[in-house]
Amino acid sequence: MNLKQLAHMLALSQTTVSRALNGYPEVNEETRRRVMDAAKRHGYRPNPSARRLATGKTGMIGYVLPTGASVDIDPHFVEFLSGLGDYARSHELDLVLSPADADDQETTYRRIVANRQVDAVYISSPRPADRRVALVNTLGIPFIVHGRSEGFDFDYPFTDIDNEGAFHEASRLLIQLGHRRLALINGDDRETFAIHRERGVRRALAASALALDERHVCSVVMTEENGYRATRRLLEAGDAPTAIVCSSLIMALGVVRAVRDLGLTIPGDISLIAHDDVFPWLRPENFSVPLSTTRSSIRLAGARVAERLAARISGLEEGARGEVWPVDLVVRGSVAGAPA
Amino acid sequence: MNLKQLAHMLALSQTTVSRALNGYPEVNEETRRRVMDAAKRHGYRPNPSARRLATGKTGMIGYVLPTGASVDIDPHFVEFLSGLGDYARSHELDLVLSPADADDQETTYRRIVANRQVDAVYISSPRPADRRVALVNTLGIPFIVHGRSEGFDFDYPFTDIDNEGAFHEASRLLIQLGHRRLALINGDDRETFAIHRERGVRRALAASALALDERHVCSVVMTEENGYRATRRLLEAGDAPTAIVCSSLIMALGVVRAVRDLGLTIPGDISLIAHDDVFPWLRPENFSVPLSTTRSSIRLAGARVAERLAARISGLEEGARGEVWPVDLVVRGSVAGAPA
DNA sequence: AGAGTCTTCCAAAGCGCTTTGGCTTTTTTG
DNA sequence: CAAAAAAGCCAAAGCGCTTTGGAAGACTCT
Numbered sequence: 001m002n003l004k005q006l007a008h009m010l011a012l013s014q015t016t017v018s019r020a021l022n023g024y025p026e027v028n029e030e031t032r033r034r035v036m037d038a039a040k041r042h043g044y045r046p047n048p049s050a051r052r053l054a055t056g057k058t059g060m061i062g063y064v065l066p067t068g069a070s071v072d073i074d075p076h077f078v079e080f081l082s083g084l085g086d087y088a089r090s091h092e093l094d095l096v097l098s099p100a101d102a103d104d105q106e107t108t109y110r111r112i113v114a115n116r117q118v119d120a121v122y123i124s125s126p127r128p129a130d131r132r133v134a135l136v137n138t139l140g141i142p143f144i145v146h147g148r149s150e151g152f153d154f155d156y157p158f159t160d161i162d163n164e165g166a167f168h169e170a171s172r173l174l175i176q177l178g179h180r181r182l183a184l185i186n187g188d189d190r191e192t193f194a195i196h197r198e199r200g201v202r203r204a205l206a207a208s209a210l211a212l213d214e215r216h217v218c219s220v221v222m223t224e225e226n227g228y229r230a231t232r233r234l235l236e237a238g239d240a241p242t243a244i245v246c247s248s249l250i251m252a253l254g255v256v257r258a259v260r261d262l263g264l265t266i267p268g269d270i271s272l273i274a275h276d277d278v279f280p281w282l283r284p285e286n287f288s289v290p291l292s293t294t295r296s297s298i299r300l301a302g303a304r305v306a307e308r309l310a311a312r313i314s315g316l317e318e319g320a321r322g323e324v325w326p327v328d329l330v331v332r333g334s335v336a337g338a339p340a
Numbered sequence: 341m342n343l344k345q346l347a348h349m350l351a352l353s354q355t356t357v358s359r360a361l362n363g364y365p366e367v368n369e370e371t372r373r374r375v376m377d378a379a380k381r382h383g384y385r386p387n388p389s390a391r392r393l394a395t396g397k398t399g400m401i402g403y404v405l406p407t408g409a410s411v412d413i414d415p416h417f418v419e420f421l422s423g424l425g426d427y428a429r430s431h432e433l434d435l436v437l438s439p440a441d442a443d444d445q446e447t448t449y450r451r452i453v454a455n456r457q458v459d460a461v462y463i464s465s466p467r468p469a470d471r472r473v474a475l476v477n478t479l480g481i482p483f484i485v486h487g488r489s490e491g492f493d494f495d496y497p498f499t500d501i502d503n504e505g506a507f508h509e510a511s512r513l514l515i516q517l518g519h520r521r522l523a524l525i526n527g528d529d530r531e532t533f534a535i536h537r538e539r540g541v542r543r544a545l546a547a548s549a550l551a552l553d554e555r556h557v558c559s560v561v562m563t564e565e566n567g568y569r570a571t572r573r574l575l576e577a578g579d580a581p582t583a584i585v586c587s588s589l590i591m592a593l594g595v596v597r598a599v600r601d602l603g604l605t606i607p608g609d610i611s612l613i614a615h616d617d618v619f620p621w622l623r624p625e626n627f628s629v630p631l632s633t634t635r636s637s638i639r640l641a642g643a644r645v646a647e648r649l650a651a652r653i654s655g656l657e658e659g660a661r662g663e664v665w666p667v668d669l670v671v672r673g674s675v676a677g678a679p680a
Numbered sequence: 681a682g683a684g685t686c687t688t689c690c691a692a693a694g695c696g697c698t699t700t701g702g703c704t705t706t707t708t709t710g
Numbered sequence: 711c712a713a714a715a716a717a718g719c720c721a722a723a724g725c726g727c728t729t730t731g732g733a734a735g736a737c738t739c740t
Contacts, residue, residue, distance in 0.1 A: 028688060051726080051727055365717095
């Protein structure tokens, strides 16, 4: 059942039927009702390929997925996707993942824009002066950055959490508890979120005339194993820290294991605070010692990004407004006063 | 730059240019070369929307993503996606995720097929007599099932691992080590993989004239917390098992925590084997006691599914061939002889 | 009543590609 | 050498929708 048939059946022109269905004003309300009625009764659904060719609108949002044998997709992605998908569903949007060589995403961005394959895109895990952001900005496709970039001479729309504030608060708590030697086990420090977190820690220390020992900050891919290794290294060297701030719950698993392996305890010897993106399958309160966290649901962020993308597609949102969400500091058993 | 312009510039008809580009035989090789040359030089890329309208081919594979506030996307998904994306990239395929109400995926399947939004789909986490499988089968769109369904009067193409065999082997090993009371902490037993795993355990026990105590088998969503709870319940009741087989590494984290909380040790008091889908961020050899596993890379499965989908789209693969991959049993420190 | 203004609808021209059917020109064949 | 076959190309008809530019009729106003 296509438009032509429907129009013929109603003894109307395709124009009128099309307009009736799409809510244009120049059609009699009575006629519109008849049309919509018939459309529903016959289960008419406009062919998206045709609509797409005619309008350029696709009803899809895009994401360029970096791939490659040695490229691991961040497990956070799936949670983000949950939120995104949940919102997208309610707005009849589909998500298209365009796999790209991790080292050449530009080609793919250009392709999906040139081919008008999607109405909008989002960018995640941005770095300072991220080329992807600059690119989509000049290409002129609606977009939202999940996270933040830095160092551009233009503004852009983003949704981010207050990473600096979160890690500042976490560090401040530890300092108040008497800790003087903090360590930071961070994610990839080429990404902005990690830079902000480190900044937060340093600022808190500086406020108490303390500093972050360069040997006490490390930047690694966020796996359990790397959390373990980093902790071993930190604790086995001289001037070991008494408190650790950690960028992910998965790494925190490794931290806990390392501390135990060394015959130390949390929080007796080591206080620990980690960032929690809120996974359903791994919860900080269920650590052997309930874990203090800076908490922010990445799923909600996904939903919010979808919402903003939809708004931009339909023209309801414009401009380069960035938004920064506050982060909760949730104190549980893994922190205590510094050992004497 | 569109076909019309290119044709005009070459003083050829659109027909000829189109045919030259698409490798049809009725065009002079010399002409073809000229055309391809010009196309490359001017960066001509056929508009996919137009091609799609004309041919019905989209260059995309589809996945219906169950969503909802209480629906959690399986964290395995992201690893599967890694493999899928990696292959898809090399074949210029995009992946479209169509979010659907978890309780009504049929509507979405019908929509993407009726609208010809994708060339093929894959289905994951199938259950016995899965309605989605029956549906796509009758809808006639090319598809691959990742995993297996059961109880149909038709065959269908799938790629699965030998879950029954894997858990049979794991159980057999434990039995050989003298264990008599095994427990199974399984995933959602409405899904086929869980049913097969249970079957494997039972078969191994039966071979030694043993049986799986109904109190020693449980089926839960695969989270750390559920692994913990299940283990507490198992070990605190009478006739506690001396060995546990567990369907996921994430649940195994909870198992280990519970065992420790109870003042027991692995493998001294409890032997443990878990299934490992091979995540980069959580490795069995890094458990406090290196974990024995049944191992099968879900990432490779993703790549294989993509490969088969591509083959089916291009007509290279037909029929309902199912393939079952063997699973490695990797023995590490978490198993030992049964306590006296 | 005639001019001007809405309201309501339509025919037809895209959107950019593929593909059918046919027309020349060249090559092959008996 | 004429007839048949093959090769190489083209015009035009889709694919199914949106949107432009009118046009006809109904209504308002002076």
